[in-house]
Amino acid sequence: MRDWELTDREILYEGFFRLARYHLRHERFDGAWSPVLQREIFERGHAAAVLPYDPVTDRIALIEQFRPGALEAPSGPWLLEFVAGIIEAGETPEDVVRREAIEEAGCTIGRLESICRYHVSPGGTTETTAVFVGEAALDGVGGVHGNPDENEDIQVHIVDATEAIAMADDGRIANAMGLIGLNWFARNHERLRSEWRAGTPSGPL
16 A cells, blocks of 8 residues: 655634645655645544335435535535434444434434445545445334424435435435435345345344
């Protein structure tokens, strides 16, 4: 593996999130070293997300909420997403998705299967997201949820599994978390439905 060196790190802003300027250099593919580079990096922490899936009714839960970073999106800044939250100190990703499923979607997660952990935008942020599919009974789940102290306004949508996969294909879901997770779900849908309906233990986390 090639080497790298962080020579300095300046904090430019610190609030709920942190913006830092890294001074670093790295070994190049030809074996030489790069000059010292300056890069502004958004230090957001790490997140975890879950796709609640009901294997009995073959439906999933998606949430919809306003996202200011998508103001210029052709379909507007209300995005269909997975349940997700920031991993706080002392929490595991599994802790986060179970907590957030109750808070954002009003449902309880049973078995979990890991989908992946990916770098959100490694050119500008340290954030990674751990993505899961979680067993959930979705009868009666719906409505508007969220933490009022954080001004969350989250609409829950219960969607047939095949329709959710189509939404990723036709652009109705247009965020990395949803596309990555539903691509995996499309390839594992029938296996997961069969195993969870039969009570077979899920795959390794």
